[in-house]
Amino acid sequence: MRDLIKDSILYTSRAERKQFLDLTEHLLDVMTDFCLFTLKIFSEKKLKPLDTRQIDDIISFDLQFRLQQIQNPEFLDIIRSRARSKYNPKK
Secondary structure, three states: OHHHHHHHHHOOOHHHHHHHHHHHHHHHHHHHHHHHHHHHHHHHHHOOOOOHHHHHHHHHHHHHHHHHHHHOHHHHHHHHHHHHHHHOOOO
8 A cells, every 4th residue: 555655646746746745744743733732731740841851752752642543443433434525525
């Protein structure tokens, strides 16, 4: 599947490649926002600034949590259902 997606991106139009890159950038922004949210919560509970090691550990923790969340079958079902519905809306 990964190769199919990779190959199909290579043969898309310039506009489609730009949209793919824009969506990837949006994903990075969302993941960064999740990390910032988690850092804020941890720093508020600690009541003092986090050091670099703590920041890196918290970011790693948050990213691992998001990966687990994405792999949750219920989460995948929601995404499948939404994508299917938007791709093939009822007429």
